[in-house]
Amino acid sequence: MLGGKKKKRRRGYFYISYNLINEKFKKIALSGIVVLAFVFYAIHEKNEGVTAVSNINTVIDTKQANGTSSNISQAGKFKDGQYISSVADAFFGPLQIKTTISNGNIIAIEFLQYPNDRSTSIEISNASLPVLRSEAIASQNAQVDIVSGATQTSEAFRQALQETLDKANL
Amino acid sequence: MGMPVSVEIVDATDTKIFKKVFDYFKSVDERFSPFKETSEVSRINNGNICKESLEMKEIFKLAEQTKRESNGYFDIFRKGKMDPSGIVKGWAIYRAAELISELGFQDFFIEAGGDIQTAGKKWKVGIRNPFKVSEIVKVLMVTDCGVATSGTYERGDHIYDPHTGLFPHEIASLTVIGRNILEADRFATAAFAMGRKGIEFIEKLKGFEGYMVDNEGIATMTSGFEKYV
Numbered sequence: 001m002l003g004g005k006k007k008k009r010r011r012g013y014f015y016i017s018y019n020l021i022n023e024k025f026k027k028i029a030l031s032g033i034v035v036l037a038f039v040f041y042a043i044h045e046k047n048e049g050v051t052a053v054s055n056i057n058t059v060i061d062t063k064q065a066n067g068t069s070s071n072i073s074q075a076g077k078f079k080d081g082q083y084i085s086s087v088a089d090a091f092f093g094p095l096q097i098k099t100t101i102s103n104g105n106i107i108a109i110e111f112l113q114y115p116n117d118r119s120t121s122i123e124i125s126n127a128s129l130p131v132l133r134s135e136a137i138a139s140q141n142a143q144v145d146i147v148s149g150a151t152q153t154s155e156a157f158r159q160a161l162q163e164t165l166d167k168a169n170l
Numbered sequence: 171m172g173m174p175v176s177v178e179i180v181d182a183t184d185t186k187i188f189k190k191v192f193d194y195f196k197s198v199d200e201r202f203s204p205f206k207e208t209s210e211v212s213r214i215n216n217g218n219i220c221k222e223s224l225e226m227k228e229i230f231k232l233a234e235q236t237k238r239e240s241n242g243y244f245d246i247f248r249k250g251k252m253d254p255s256g257i258v259k260g261w262a263i264y265r266a267a268e269l270i271s272e273l274g275f276q277d278f279f280i281e282a283g284g285d286i287q288t289a290g291k292k293w294k295v296g297i298r299n300p301f302k303v304s305e306i307v308k309v310l311m312v313t314d315c316g317v318a319t320s321g322t323y324e325r326g327d328h329i330y331d332p333h334t335g336l337f338p339h340e341i342a343s344l345t346v347i348g349r350n351i352l353e354a355d356r357f358a359t360a361a362f363a364m365g366r367k368g369i370e371f372i373e374k375l376k377g378f379e380g381y382m383v384d385n386e387g388i389a390t391m392t393s394g395f396e397k398y399v
Contacts, residue, residue: 123376124239132369134390137299137307137383144309146176148345149284149298150321 078104173259173283179270180277180291187273191266195282198262201225204253215251229254232261232356240360240371245332260318260355263287267351280351286317287351300342300383307389308345308381310398316351320344320362321383332363340365345381346372347398354378 078101085098175195177188201223203209210226213219222230229246233254236244246254263280267287270278277290286295292313296306300321310317321343344362348354357378361368369390372380379395 125374125376129370129373130393132373132390132392134388137387137389139299139302139305140296140307140309142294142296142306142309144294144296144306145178146279146281146286146288146293147284147296147298147306148281148286148317148319149300149303150319150343 080104175283176279176281177266177270178279179275181275182278187270187275190269190273191280194266194269195262198258198265202229202254202258202262204255211252211254229257229261232257232352236356236360240357240364242332243363244356244360248332256359257356259283259285260316260351260353263355264316264350264352284319285351285355288312288315288317290314297345297381298343301387307383308399310347312347312398314349315398316348316354318346318348318351318354318358320346320358341368341382341384342387343383344368344372346378347380347395348378 080101080103083099083101175192177191179187182188200206200208201210204211204215206212210219210223214222214226233244233246236257237246244256246252246256259282263282263285264287266280267278267289270280271289275289279286279288279293284298288295290313292311295310295312295317297308297310297319299305299307321341341362344358346354346358346361348357357372357375358380361371361380364371366382366384369380369382369392372378373392379392379398381392381395382390384390
């Protein structure tokens with residue numbers, strides 16, 4: 001046996017000593033792996049995208065063609081025309097839209113029905129409060145057209161309601 | 171709702187429009203009365219309904235908005251039940267006013283349960299004395315306004331403060347004047363639940379004025395209230 005260190009060797013594995021790889025080569029190798037990964041990802045996504053659009057075109061054709069054959073000129077584009085959705089329940093009201101396709105692209109989306117939005121904005125002042133004026137109430141002798149006040153009738157009903165809720169004891 | 175409704179239309183030539191308005195209130199009552207077993211409100215509270223009507227959805231949306239704007243003081247849910255009366259009244263009057271306007275009438279008012287929507291000409295509105303129903307304590311001149319009064323004739327047992335679970339004892343009535351009755355009503359209900367602080371809440375709201383009567387018969391008004399007197 002000759003003198004010197006015994007080298008470790010594993011059968012079936014390619015063993016590289018970490019210390020022998022130049023730092024520069026290591027960086028290049030890593031960059032290359034990252035770039036390759038992106039390239040593979042992009043190719044994959046592109047294929048997926050084309051497949052999805054083809055499916056949409058097929059769906060539109062099926063709905064609009066009325067038995068005639070598809071005549072989409074280009075893969076990946078929508079068929080020209082106007083398409084109206086069914087009325088959807090948007091929780092706060094009905095929703096229906098009309099989409100206009102021209103040259104294969106969406107050029108307009110119009111709301112035919114939209115939830116009835118009664119929201120009115122209010123402004124709340126952040127300024128400090130002025131001292132509010134007070135007065136003792138006094139009976140007024142005047143003819144009026146209308147009277148505003150919590151009426152006895154509505155009051156009685158509200159109290160009755162409270163009673164029923166208390167009895168229900170929920 | 172079970173409350174009297176008054177409608178006056180200055181330029182009405184026949185009674186058809188009045189029938190339309192009263193029929194509308196009747197339909198609102200059918201849908202929203204918590205005292206009718208068949209109403210949508212009762213059915214929801216009994217868990218018997220799958221899909222709310224568009225009107226109910228609109229009420230829910232308004233209730234949610236008011237709850238947010240009043241920091242939770244307005245809440246239609248209580249002890250697991252829903253009672254939207256605090257918002258339905260003003261909403262119904264507002265809708266009825268739209269109905270009358272759309273038919274071309276300009277000078278009118280609708281009053282239901284003490285809440286009012288006026289249109290067109292100046293109308294004289296009195297604020298009822300919360301301690302003596304036959305008396306008026308303030309006279310207002312309003313144009314195209316909503317006037318809503320929340321209150322009680324007896325101490326305490328009326329509007330519920332969702333935060334404390336109690337009924338406020340501090341004030342007897344709170345009148346709110348706003349650009350329309352829908353707005354005035356929802357804020358009057360919310361503000362009343364705040365007790366004495368309610369008038370400060372109204373003061374901070376742009377476009378709304380208020381007149382609060384406390385249990386001692388002292389009234390406090392917002393800084394712009396005088397323009398209606």
